[in-house]
Amino acid sequence: MKKHNFSAGPCILPSSVFKEASQAVLDFNNSGLSILEISHRSKDFVSVIEEARTLVLDLLGLQNKGYQALFLHGGASTQFLSVAYNLLEKKAAYLNTGTWSSKAIKEAKLFGEIIEVASSKDKQFNCIPKNYSVDQSFDYFHCTSNNTIYGTQIKEFPSVEIPMVCDMSSDIFSRELNFENFDLIYAGAQKNMGPAGTTLVVVKESILGKVSREIPSLFDYQIQIEKESMFNTPAVYAVYVSLLNLRWLQSLGGIKAIEKANHKKAQLLYSAIDNNSLFTGYAAKEDRSIMNATFNLKSKKLEPLFNDMCQEANINGINGHRSIGGYRASMYNALPISSVEILIEVMNQLERKA
Amino acid sequence: MKKHNFSAGPCILPSSVFKEASQAVLDFNNSGLSILEISHRSKDFVSVIEEARTLVLDLLGLQNKGYQALFLHGGASTQFLSVAYNLLEKKAAYLNTGTWSSKAIKEAKLFGEIIEVASSKDKQFNCIPKNYSVDQSFDYFHCTSNNTIYGTQIKEFPSVEIPMVCDMSSDIFSRELNFENFDLIYAGAQKNMGPAGTTLVVVKESILGKVSREIPSLFDYQIQIEKESMFNTPAVYAVYVSLLNLRWLQSLGGIKAIEKANHKKAQLLYSAIDNNSLFTGYAAKEDRSIMNATFNLKSKKLEPLFNDMCQEANINGINGHRSIGGYRASMYNALPISSVEILIEVMNQLERKA
Incomplete structure (x- = not known):
């Protein structure tokens, strides 16, 4: 898989x-x-x-x-x-x-x-x-x-x-x-x-x-x-x-085409972060990267459960950099929007469970 | 092939x-x-x-x-x-x-x-x-x-x-x-x-x-x-x-084993160079590399024919470095002895033809 x-x-x-x-x-x-x-x-x-x-x-x-x-x-x-x-x-x-x-x-x-x-x-x-x-x-x-x-x-x-x-x-x-x-x-x-x-x-x-x-x-x-x-x-x-x-x-279609797709992925994920009561974004909103979304669980206690759920959903590589911890979802050009949708689904499942 | x-x-x-x-x-x-x-x-x-x-x-x-x-x-x-x-x-x-x-x-x-x-x-x-x-x-x-x-x-x-x-x-x-x-x-x-x-x-x-x-x-x-x-x-x-x-x-078997194979390949090729009337080695005999054998055709006129014969025999990469010309056969660890034998066969064919 x-x-x-x-x-x-x-x-x-x-x-x-x-x-x-x-x-x-x-x-x-x-x-x-x-x-x-x-x-x-x-x-x-x-x-x-x-x-x-x-x-x-x-x-x-x-x-x-x-x-x-x-x-x-x-x-x-x-x-x-x-x-x-x-x-x-x-x-x-x-x-x-x-x-x-x-x-x-x-x-x-x-x-x-x-x-x-x-x-x-x-x-x-x-x-x-x-x-x-x-x-x-x-x-x-x-x-x-x-x-x-x-x-x-x-x-x-x-x-x-x-x-x-x-x-x-x-x-x-x-x-x-x-x-x-x-x-x-x-x-x-x-x-x-x-x-x-x-x-x-x-x-x-x-x-x-x-x-x-x-x-x-x-x-x-x-x-x-x-x-x-x-x-x-x-x-x-x-x-x-x-x-x-x-x-x-x-x-x-070059950079123009990929930028459109990148904005769409970033918009989806950032609005999931903002609308999910369990998560909070790290970067100032006006400076948010469309490539790397950094975010945290408000309650550290939920981290093991969220990590398990991500693993089960075949989500790889969303741990934050070792210097700041938390989570980081990198959405480079080749990442399909379906992967972002899966991550959001897992975040929402967590909210329903917690 | x-x-x-x-x-x-x-x-x-x-x-x-x-x-x-x-x-x-x-x-x-x-x-x-x-x-x-x-x-x-x-x-x-x-x-x-x-x-x-x-x-x-x-x-x-x-x-x-x-x-x-x-x-x-x-x-x-x-x-x-x-x-x-x-x-x-x-x-x-x-x-x-x-x-x-x-x-x-x-x-x-x-x-x-x-x-x-x-x-x-x-x-x-x-x-x-x-x-x-x-x-x-x-x-x-x-x-x-x-x-x-x-x-x-x-x-x-x-x-x-x-x-x-x-x-x-x-x-x-x-x-x-x-x-x-x-x-x-x-x-x-x-x-x-x-x-x-x-x-x-x-x-x-x-x-x-x-x-x-x-x-x-x-x-x-x-x-x-x-x-x-x-x-x-x-x-x-x-x-x-x-x-x-x-x-x-x-x-x-590590370096010991590969060294034995490398010496065998080099010995074969150098004696073919020395015994073939058309070719001459570039490096002083006592300093010859077991990795890269450099040699020349005594008559430049034969180069196009030899090049064609090499190509036909699927021999790749024996042109000498652009700074000195001639030929260079590199016999690194992974080169099978059969490749050296083919090259020697082509050199000998050339001698018979020329």
């Missing part, structure tokens, strides 16, 4: 993607070779990574606008460093909206002065700071668009006149934004793009080449652009599965 | 590994979930990475000897940096045996003084330098055990009284060595360990914590040890397929 997978990441991908990805491990493109044993320099794989890079720019509406899409190693955490390596000359402005922003700040501090222009730490990161300003004295502004742990999401990005860098690991390809407002977007693959093991970087070329330090080759975006994401052997399979997933998204 | 895959990496893995790896993409451990959609913090995956780490130390004979095995991101190229970040205080000694050593040297230079204690560059890297010495004034000595591009391999490692660091990307798990002589071994997975996308680091803990610089968290071996390779989301699938491959190796 297939599970209802609300895992926060790595997360559910479409079952059609799993099928094709499984077949390619046995025989890729009828080549008589597994996707796991082919050279990354083979025509077949070069065409995979090229198509993936093109699809990314197409889906984001950034084709022919001076941007490059790269598939790199190391997870978004490596980008915490790479961003600073490539862009930080003197000082940068960071918005602190939780664990991931805080980690990005910590690592960037090795390279220059980091100013937190705003933080919601005093509110346990249950909301997004507003009404801050970022002047032109900074090398760049960095923010995290969606905070998986707290279930908050930036709805309106500030208007800044310096390069805007955004960690979109957990909501890229889930909603329409004016992506041209961003100069560098990065995202670990393992939410809406693909499996763990590769990281997307979308960068406007004109912001590069302006720092005075020597950058290690592997982290130098200009070198990675020149080498077409193949400075070293890329994570072949993770890139391939990402391509399958991007193709799926395109076939559905 | 299955190919004879001599690809230099990513490379052939056992077909039993491909089968199990393919199945896990559909349903991992009968969990109702794909290996690609499970949390890296789930019990199932934690047990995968723990078993893989244990198996590595078991196979290398390093269990309970003060070593830790880590599965990290970024390919061996990231280790060019990490090694220097963690170990280079003032100056380090590097042996230059080709492209990969040269790249390791280039990146380490960002962190301190690098002395090339010996180099075979003036011989187009067709041999391994001998008769050099490494004194105790260096922070560590770095070498590359096997050079995929040139087909050379270090048979005897120097005896040094400083930490010995070795890039074993292309021959780890292929031959018995006294692994205790090494203080840090690293290897991109995509040869004898698994698919591209994860990197093994085996490090003696006692050499760590001695540099004065601040190390980015992701590259700090001590942090990765403490976090059990999960400072950030690991490359789940690449680690899983590596585990399957390590299990396969153990079931065969």
Whole structure:
């Protein structure tokens, strides 16, 4: 029996993607070779990574606008460093909206002065700071668009006149934004793009080449652009599965279509949380993420019963992050609305029982 | 029809590994979930990475000897940096045996003084330098055990009284060595360990914590040890397929058994190269790699015919590296001896025809 997978990441991908990805491990493109044993320099794989890079720019509406899409190693955490390596000359402005922003700040501090222009730490990161300003004295502004742990999401990005860098690991390809407002977007693959093991970087070329330090080759975006994401052997399979997933998204109608579905799922679940007397939401209502809904049982006593009921209903991965506890239902692109309906049904059953 | 895959990496893995790896993409451990959609913090995956780490130390004979095995991101190229970040205080000694050593040297230079204690560059890297010495004034000595591009391999490692660091990307798990002589071994997975996308680091803990610089968290071996390779989301699938491959190796009888098979394959192919009037080997005989045999047709005119004959015989991936041309037959652990026999048969057919 297939599970209802609300895992926060790595997360559910479409079952059609799993099928094709499984077949390619046995025989890729009828080549008589597994996707796991082919050279990354083979025509077949070069065409995979090229198509993936093109699809990314197409889906984001950034084709022919001076941007490059790269598939790199190391997870978004490596980008915490790479961003600073490539862009930080003197000082940068960071918005602190939780664990991931805080980690990005910590690592960037090795390279220059980091100013937190705003933080919601005093509110346990249950909301997004507003009404801050970022002047032109900074090398760049960095923010995290969606905070998986707290279930908050930036709805309106500030208007800044310096390069805007955004960690979109957990909501890229889930909603329409004016992506041209961003100069560098990065995202670990393992939410809406693909499996763990590769990281997307979308960068406007004109912001590069302006720092005075020597950058290690592997982290130098200009070198990675020149080498077409193949400075070293890329994570072949993770890139391939990402391509399958991007193709799926395109076939559905792209970001516009999936955003509609995502809003519907989120609306259903949040109204169930608000209308069920046993539950309470964690994040401030106006900042609620459409990807990760965080919520708690008002009475901790009911947790064992609710957990059992979820398990019985084949619901997987709704425990909150170990740092804040409670529950978290992640509703990434590939999660069907039927899974959300099942979760709501279990929540309502609990209310009737309790 | 299955190919004879001599690809230099990513490379052939056992077909039993491909089968199990393919199945896990559909349903991992009968969990109702794909290996690609499970949390890296789930019990199932934690047990995968723990078993893989244990198996590595078991196979290398390093269990309970003060070593830790880590599965990290970024390919061996990231280790060019990490090694220097963690170990280079003032100056380090590097042996230059080709492209990969040269790249390791280039990146380490960002962190301190690098002395090339010996180099075979003036011989187009067709041999391994001998008769050099490494004194105790260096922070560590770095070498590359096997050079995929040139087909050379270090048979005897120097005896040094400083930490010995070795890039074993292309021959780890292929031959018995006294692994205790090494203080840090690293290897991109995509040869004898698994698919591209994860990197093994085996490090003696006692050499760590001695540099004065601040190390980015992701590259700090001590942090990765403490976090059990999960400072950030690991490359789940690449680690899983590596585990399957390590299990396969153990079931065969470990490194001792595979080394015997590897020697047999290499012996067969090298004697075919030496005995065939049309071919000539690239690497100095005493330094020939048992993993990658590099050779040339004496007459370039025969290349198109030989290429066609190879293709007809379902032989894949024997073109030499683009930097030196010619041919390269990589005979990693999973390559069956029957594939080597087919290649030799084609070489002999060519001799009869020409």
